[in-house]
Amino acid sequence: MTVDVGLAGLGRMGRIHADNIARGAATRLAAVYDADPDVARTVAGELGVPWVATYKELLDAAPAVAIATPTGTHAEMTVAAAAAGRHVFCEKPISMDRATAVDAIEATERAGVVLQVGFHRRFDPDWVVVAERIHAGELGEVTLFRTTLRDMTPPNPAFLKNSGGFFADVTVHDLDVARWLVGEVVEVTAHGAAADPAFAEIGDLDTAVVVLRFENGALGVIDNSRSARYGYECSTEVMGTLATAKVDGAHRHNYEWRTPGWASRDLLSNFGERHRLAYVAELEAFAHAVETGTAPRAGGRDALAAFDLAAAAETSYRTGQTVTVATERKNDQP
Template sequence: MSSTRRTIGIGLAGLGRMGRIHADDLAGRCATGRLACVQDADPAVAREAGERYGVPWVSSFAELLAHDDVDAVAIATPTGTHAELTVQAARAGVDVFCEKPISLDRATTVATVEEVERSGIVFQVGFHRRFDPDWVAVAERIHAGELGDVALFRTSLRDMASPPAAFLAGSGGFFRDVTVHDLDVARWMVGEVVEVTAHGAAVSDPEAFAAIGDVDTAVVVLRFANGALGVIDNSRASGYGYECSTEIMGSRATARIDAPHRRNYEWRTPGAATTDLVKDFQERYPWAYAEELDAFARCVRDRTTPRVSGADALAAFDLAEAANLSWRSGRSVAVRYAGRGYELAGATV
């Protein structure tokens, strides 16, 4: 990479839903990162995207890594390929932004994090809420001590409708796919967790979720090392819209991040007031997704440490595993942060 470049050329691997979101952002919303090249397992998809965005396209990840205009890569391919591609890039000395999760297997996740650390590349994982202006502002004030001692953390993450069965089958399960975001926010805003208790249910389609051994609704209770409590409620099928809201109650203040509306007005008629709701995460977080890529590009340019590391991704993964174990066993699970990931009952999660 030429240090004289004003922007960082990012090669994008994977052009599914998240890949398209990242492509749009790199092509139009980012100031430091720019779309340099696209790649997909389907060459026709890569070609179409390259023509649409006016950038080169390639058919293999190896070609993407070797492209002259690529300074770093963003991996938005299917989950099962994340670890392999990250390691391939690390061994080539190419910086990586990787969508979560790194892997659905803990041993593979640990091995990937270790490979990244050995290589010395910049490695950032896609937990987008850490880059949303509302969450960032609240986290900064909490960490500055303005909230005082945290007593209660409460957060909701609810999708409007459940994703297709094909996605669910490969998602890794409810807690790894959905709750993991709230678990990362909990660590970021409040601190390390010492106990996880989870309850789950299949409400929207009991037979379909029973067939894959999963749930569509859950409540997770956390105990933090600093004495605070946390409550997380999640749903894959709320029906009314997409919601992501958080409240943190402290000894000096309470911070609340509400789910924003599509438009900043309400329509009032006798006995009722209505307002539009966002329908999915893309509508809720357009600037967070752009900022996480721009923040990654700045880290590549300045050789600084990303806000979300591989170790952070591993910790959130371990807490999701603890929630899954709690739900399946019907008991609370004690955990201990071990510097890299969590341990439970004297063993790794």
């Protein structure tokens, strides 16, 4: 059985989702929508699917929608989908305003529809295996968590102005992985820098280190860069009392070329290459949740918890102080 999904937003992530929904074993691309009708028309022609001129028409076209539009529209579209009884896959963040995000999450909960958020690493085969073995107790008690996320080249400055800031846009993925693999975070200390003047001019960062203390006593270190230059890197290491798990994979191919005095390997250039399988798997998992009514692996409350940690990191960076994260704020049940 396949689930019909309408896609809103045909930018970079939207195009990735369009291809994966159209070619997925558990999904069918029912229609596409974009604020620019010419873009919608072009993509629809390429994929052989209908396009619609309004979001309302998209909601009428399928029982589920995937939202990959600009951040400022996510919450409103999620609420509209819930009101129409449509299941929602939404790229992060739901909103840069916490109260608005909570309203959108609660709207889906009242409507009884699935809300899955685009934390793709929860569906990456490498991280999934590590998570399963950690949660099965094979690692023992976690003592140290370390993760790295580095982009090869910085994004367009126009994107940065509406990205929500470094911690909400970049570090939030690592904060979600930290909660998923280790548990709740109770302390956040963040340090940041802007080596590139273009970032400093808009008050943003291009490099950051975040130190975490988990509820179980474990420590965590996150390092991020928007401009590593050498390639794209996303890696995680978790050390425990019985074993250590490490996820790497910065290379496109599993061979190296050796010449006298040198050994070289190619490097990935972007997140689309590294997480290709994860982007497929997260939509397959969304379809499964829609069909079975089961809770998604990355739900709205997970997005809210990661958002809170990103906000704590931002506060820590601005004040130079460690921020304690209150348990009731993390869990924040309705």
